Amino acid sequence: MKRLISFFRRQPIWAILLGIIVITSLFRPDFLAVGNLLNILVQSAVNGMLAIGMTYLMINGYFALSVGTVMGFTAALTIGLQPLSIPVAVIIAIAAGAGIGAINGFFVAKAKVNAFVVTLGSFIGVRGLIYIYTGENALVGQNYDFFDFGASRVLGVPTLFLIMLAFAIIGEFGLRRTAHGRRTYAIGGNVEAAENAGIPVHRTVFLNFVLCGATAAIGGVLLAARLNAATPGLGWPDTNLMTIATVVLGGTSLTGGSGSVTRTLGGLLTLGVLYNVLNLFNVQSYYNLLLTGLVLILVVYVDSSLKTKRQQTFR
Amino acid sequence: MRKISALLTTVILMVALVGVVFAGGQQEGGMEAAADDDTIVIGHTANNVGIDSYQTTHDRVWRETVAAMDGVETVQLDAGGDVALQLSQVEDLIQQNVDVIAIWPVNGDALVPGARRAQEAGIPVIIVNSLIAEEGYEFVEGFAGPNTYQQGVNGAIAMIEALDGEGQVVDLMGLPGYVTAINRSGGFHDHIEENAPGIEIIATEPTDWNRAKATEVMENLLVRFGDEIDGVYVADDNVGIGALNAMREAGVAGDIVMTSACMFGEGYDAMEEGLLYSSNYQSPAEDAINAVEMAVAVANGEEVEFWNYFETPIVTMDNMDEFERPNF
Numbered sequence: 264m265k266r267l268i269s270f271f272r273r274q275p276i277w278a279i280l281l282g283i284i285v286i287t288s289l290f291r292p293d294f295l296a297v298g299n300l301l302n303i304l305v306q307s308a309v310n311g312m313l314a315i316g317m318t319y320l321m322i323n324g325y326f327a328l329s330v331g332t333v334m335g336f337t338a339a340l341t342i343g344l345q346p347l348s349i350p351v352a353v354i355i356a357i358a359a360g361a362g363i364g365a366i367n368g369f370f371v372a373k374a375k376v377n378a379f380v381v382t383l384g385s386f387i388g389v390r391g392l393i394y395i396y397t398g399e400n401a402l403v404g405q406n407y408d409f410f411d412f413g414a415s416r417v418l419g420v421p422t423l424f425l426i427m428l429a430f431a432i433i434g435e436f437g438l439r440r441t442a443h444g445r446r447t448y449a450i451g452g453n454v455e456a457a458e459n460a461g462i463p464v465h466r467t468v469f470l471n472f473v474l475c476g477a478t479a480a481i482g483g484v485l486l487a488a489r490l491n492a493a494t495p496g497l498g499w500p501d502t503n504l505m506t507i508a509t510v511v512l513g514g515t516s517l518t519g520g521s522g523s524v525t526r527t528l529g530g531l532l533t534l535g536v537l538y539n540v541l542n543l544f545n546v547q548s549y550y551n552l553l554l555t556g557l558v559l560i561l562v563v564y565v566d567s568s569l570k571t572k573r574q575q576t577f578r
Numbered sequence: 579m580r581k582i583s584a585l586l587t588t589v590i591l592m593v594a595l596v597g598v599v600f601a602g603g604q605q606e607g608g609m610e611a612a613a614d615d616d617t618i619v620i621g622h623t624a625n626n627v628g629i630d631s632y633q634t635t636h637d638r639v640w641r642e643t644v645a646a647m648d649g650v651e652t653v654q655l656d657a658g659g660d661v662a663l664q665l666s667q668v669e670d671l672i673q674q675n676v677d678v679i680a681i682w683p684v685n686g687d688a689l690v691p692g693a694r695r696a697q698e699a700g701i702p703v704i705i706v707n708s709l710i711a712e713e714g715y716e717f718v719e720g721f722a723g724p725n726t727y728q729q730g731v732n733g734a735i736a737m738i739e740a741l742d743g744e745g746q747v748v749d750l751m752g753l754p755g756y757v758t759a760i761n762r763s764g765g766f767h768d769h770i771e772e773n774a775p776g777i778e779i780i781a782t783e784p785t786d787w788n789r790a791k792a793t794e795v796m797e798n799l800l801v802r803f804g805d806e807i808d809g810v811y812v813a814d815d816n817v818g819i820g821a822l823n824a825m826r827e828a829g830v831a832g833d834i835v836m837t838s839a840c841m842f843g844e845g846y847d848a849m850e851e852g853l854l855y856s857s858n859y860q861s862p863a864e865d866a867i868n869a870v871e872m873a874v875a876v877a878n879g880e881e882v883e884f885w886n887y888f889e890t891p892i893v894t895m896d897n898m899d900e901f902e903r904p905n906f
Contacts, residue, residue: 296673299673302669302670305669306666306669399753399755401688403688410691486662490662490691492661492687493688494688496661496684545654548627548655548658549628
């Protein structure tokens with residue numbers, strides 16, 4: 264119990280998630296229906312993939328505005344290249360995402376251009392690529408095996424969610440246990456100190472941009488499996504901002520230096536549950552957005568006030 | 579201690595939020611989704627409610643129509659123009675075990691998996707306003723919306739009347755590859771070819787539903803054919819206004835007869851000025867009412883036609899005062 268309280272103090276998002284779940288199930292027991300909960304999981308898979316890479320980047324002190332259109336572009340590639348066989352299509356799509364990430368990373372880390380500007384540029388540019396590649400039409404998958412895979416379950420749990428969860432576990436491990444993870448925290452915390460300590464700052468930042476592009480691309484692949492189609496509008500206009508919101512909601516700092524993939528998962532599930540709950544209550548979608556915005560501000564406020572308190576206690 | 583009180587505050591705030599939402603939901607009248615066996619629950623996922631007043635009016639009339647019916651409720655969702663979100667909403671509606679799912683597709687191709695899933699779950703689906711791709715026909719009960727082919731025919735009827743069956747015309751179509759654009763253009767072509775040997779369609783050009791592109795296309799056509807053009811048929815009034823801007827610039831507005839497939843507010847104004855000969859009145863209210871009625875019939879297990887069109891009457895200068903100016 265004590266450990267649980269201390270966990271909730273460190274990651275209040277999980278307490279909030281639990282609160283929403285408990286309250287909702289009092290009013291609407293059917294919220295807890297297995298099918299409903301599984302819906303929330305499968306619907307979180309794509310956004311979760313995007314948020315994992317974004318978590319690395321944000322701990323590093325940066326963010327990418329291009330994840331939404333990268334997701335759309337790679338979904339289109341996954342569908343459009345199906346004639347080459349599914350594995351080839353998936354590999355090319357992920358390579359394309361990593362490539363766009365590498366371009367972002369090069370301009371930010373090596374050329375020292377502002378990350379906002381660079382990723383805004385690729386956000387817009389990649390949208391152009393989507394239109395060029397799709398010819399403004401929806402691409403429809405001809406391979407029903409791929410689609411059936413997207414709808415499949417392992418031991419009753421949606422496969423797409425399990426894939427995302429596997430990446431989240433690897434992601435959390437990578438942050439905590441690898442040199443790259445520790446460097447990411449160090450740079451996000453204090454670049455100068457990190458540089459003085461001999462940490463390869465450029466390479467770490469570059470790698471995180473590549474990573475963020477690659478996970479966005481995996482998100483695109485999962486989305487393609489879910490829809491069996493790709494439309495030119497995928498990921499436009501606000502997928503990128505919702506991804507950043509997911510990570511921030513989890514409690515990862517916008518300025519870098521702290522955060523974790525576990526926190527991001529909390530943010531992801533909270534947004535997913537909140538959306539589901541508001542639909543269950545048949546709330547008009549405008550209120551839905553309004554409440555999501557309010558919750559975001561509220562949670563970040565609570566988190567930051569707890570953090571100040573933590574620091575006062577421990578220092 | 580203050581940490582805990584901060585947490586408590588949050589939880590209390592959440593309760594308050596959920597409470598507000600709960601009350602709001604109850605006022606909307608859609609709370610007890612599928613709870614009562616006698617009540618018909620229509621699950622609806624709309625394309626993008628905030629994007630234009632056609633869709634906003636459609637959404638409002640849908641709610642009003644359902645509220646006025648006994649024993650019918652609706653769960654009203656908005657996909658916000660996002661195909662992935664629309665699929666999620668279809669999944670949620672399946673999970674809520676509504677009696678019928680009505681979908682206004684964000685994209686006719688990307689919706690096919692959702693319709694298939696609903697059918698597998700044994701919940702009937704109807705498609706509203708814009709068509710699903712043809713591969714999806716087998717998964718749905720039918721379509722409720724405008725007869726876009728007939729709108730094209732109406733454009734041709736008016737054109738033949740205005741030109742007395744003689745002349746050269748151009749067709750400014752919507753976005754190629756989209757059913758509405760293909761039907762509006764096809765209905766026009768077919769009717770002209772079958773009924774007016776004296777009228778020749780000298781060009782058919784895509785405008786992508788884009789006003790600026792329509793202006794550009796019309797400018798080029800005026801350069802190419804000059805005063806050989808007697809009539810212009812446009813895919814909707816938005817395209818028509820674009821074409822009209824080009825004609826105004828060239829000083830030929832009013833000399834060339836223009837007929838349109840779908841009336842917008844600005845087209846109504848142009849008709850008052852005498853610059854638009856005819857259009858079709860497509861009312862979002864009629865659209866919504868027609869769709870709700872079809873959804874209820876399907877939920878009641880009645881046999882329904884696959885194609886359920888609502889009337890989109892032809893509007894000309896003579897009868898335009900019978901119609902209100904469209905608010906979109």
